[in-house]
Amino acid sequence: xxxxxxxxxxxxxxxxxIANVNLTQILRVNITNGGNINxxxxxxxxxxxxVGALSSATGVGASSNNSTPFFRTxxxxxxxxxWFLNFGADQATFIGTDNPANxxxxxxxxxxxxxxGVYTPGAxxxxxxxxxxxxxxxxxxxxxxxxxxxxxxxxxxxxxxILDNNFTIFWQxxxxxxxxxxxxxxxxxxxxxxxxxxxPDNYIANIIxxxxxx
Amino acid sequence: MNKNIIIxxxxxxxxxxxxxxxxxFNSARIAILSGGVVNFNFKTIQDYKxxxxxxxxxxxxxxxxxxPGFPIGHSIVDGFKLYFSTTASNIIxxxxxxxxxxxxxxxxxxxxxxxxxxFNAYQDLTGPITLNSSASPPLGNVLMEYDxxxxxxxxxxxxxxxNANKIRIYFQCGMNAAPSNKLLGSTADYYSVPIExxxxxxxxxxxxP
Numbered sequence: 371x372x373x374x375x376x377x378x379x380x381x382x383x384x385x386x387x388i389a390n391v392n393l394t395q396i397l398r399v400n401i402t403n404g405g406n407i408n409x410x411x412x413x414x415x416x417x418x419x420x421v422g423a424l425s426s427a428t429g430v431g432a433s434s435n436n437s438t439p440f441f442r443t444x445x446x447x448x449x450x451x452x453w454f455l456n457f458g459a460d461q462a463t464f465i466g467t468d469n470p471a472n473x474x475x476x477x478x479x480x481x482x483x484x485x486x487g488v489y490t491p492g493a494x495x496x497x498x499x500x501x502x503x504x505x506x507x508x509x510x511x512x513x514x515x516x517x518x519x520x521x522x523x524x525x526x527x528x529x530x531x532i533l534d535n536n537f538t539i540f541w542q543x544x545x546x547x548x549x550x551x552x553x554x555x556x557x558x559x560x561x562x563x564x565x566x567x568x569x570p571d572n573y574i575a576n577i578i579x580x581x582x583x584x
Numbered sequence: 585m586n587k588n589i590i591i592x593x594x595x596x597x598x599x600x601x602x603x604x605x606x607x608x609f610n611s612a613r614i615a616i617l618s619g620g621v622v623n624f625n626f627k628t629i630q631d632y633k634x635x636x637x638x639x640x641x642x643x644x645x646x647x648x649x650x651x652p653g654f655p656i657g658h659s660i661v662d663g664f665k666l667y668f669s670t671t672a673s674n675i676i677x678x679x680x681x682x683x684x685x686x687x688x689x690x691x692x693x694x695x696x697x698x699x700x701x702x703f704n705a706y707q708d709l710t711g712p713i714t715l716n717s718s719a720s721p722p723l724g725n726v727l728m729e730y731d732x733x734x735x736x737x738x739x740x741x742x743x744x745x746x747n748a749n750k751i752r753i754y755f756q757c758g759m760n761a762a763p764s765n766k767l768l769g770s771t772a773d774y775y776s777v778p779i780e781x782x783x784x785x786x787x788x789x790x791x792x793p
Contacts, residue, residue: 380792395772527769531629
């Protein structure tokens with residue numbers, strides 16, 4: 371009885387500390403270059419071959435000096451949580467500014483999407499693009515009306531900073547490029563062969579980027 | 585008959601005497617001197633990528649062996665271990681989201697009085713433990729261990745006090761090397777978890793029974 375009693379009565383102590391973890395939502399998309407893309411069709415070859423950047427190294431359109439930097443949009447995403455990016459034109463067609471009755475279908479503009487960040491298409495890639503099919507210069511998608519999911523989360527988290535999530539869109543117009551793995555092909559007919567024969571005008575559309583947490 | 589009654593009274597007195605004498609053969613006390621609430625505010629992506637460390641928690645420890653010269657029925661207290669654990673299974677947010685316990689780690693360092701102690705590297709928060717009166721040491725990782733080298737020599741009586749014996753506790757959140765413990769990608773929420781610091785006496789360099 372004596373031993374049992376004593377063996378249970380070692381005195382110890384405990385104290386409690388409360389740990390609070392406040393995770394603030396961080397969600398930013400930043401277009402760093404190429405907020406205004408102009409396709410100028412100034413020659414018959416432009417109408418026949420199109421204008422724009424077929425890839426980071428290959429441009430098309432003599433009137434644009436064959437320079438791809440004119441046709442690229444660089445943007446980055448900084449997010450503390452998983453995210454997806456919607457984008458698209460704010461209207462169903464391009465509308466002429468000289469004559470609003472002049473219309474040009476959106477699918478005459480195509481784009482490819484390239485990953486430049488730590489989250490690369492190879493090992494460690496964790497992003498997929500349902501719209502373009504993959505992140506390559508061969509997957510040419512048509513521009514569509516908003517909203518279209520441009521980038522979505524893959525198997526792993528895509529939360530990260532601008533070094534992780536860094537992208538470039540290369541734009542092209544009237545090139546009739548093959549779609550590759552993209553789900554929505556751009557128009558396979560060059561501008562000069564369009565049955566509607568668009569009237570000369572300055573056609574514009576605003577393109578919306580919307581970043582959402584998931 | 586009277587003889588039996590006398591014997592019974594003697595036995596009862598003996599039991600009470602011994603019980604009172606040995607029922608608490610040591611004292612032990614943790615005092616949180618600062619940092620009773622630790623806040624980790626993740627406000628930038630770099631916070632999420634690198635994690636946050638807090639070092640403002642300071643505790644004082646007092647402990648003594650009340651009967652060092654009369655170790656009958658118990659071992660001699662000669663030090664202690666400081667355990668680190670929680671009663672929770674996860675770190676839970678206000679909206680019900682969870683992050684793993686191991687997202688929080690802790691280590692300890694000497695401020696005063698523990699120059700000879702063993703301080704372990706950062707330990708993961710583990711749980712859940714059950715708070716009860718068990719004689720067994722709590723589950724959890726050990727932040728530090730102190731063993732007085734002079735005990736059980738006759739010249740030494742284990743006794744330390746809060747004023748002279750202080751420890752700084754370092755807490756980390758989201759700094760664990762394991763990817764699953766990084767908070768990048770976690771749902772925004774206000775998470776909270778109670779952290780238990782257990783002071784457990786050591787008898788002859790092992791957990792006291």
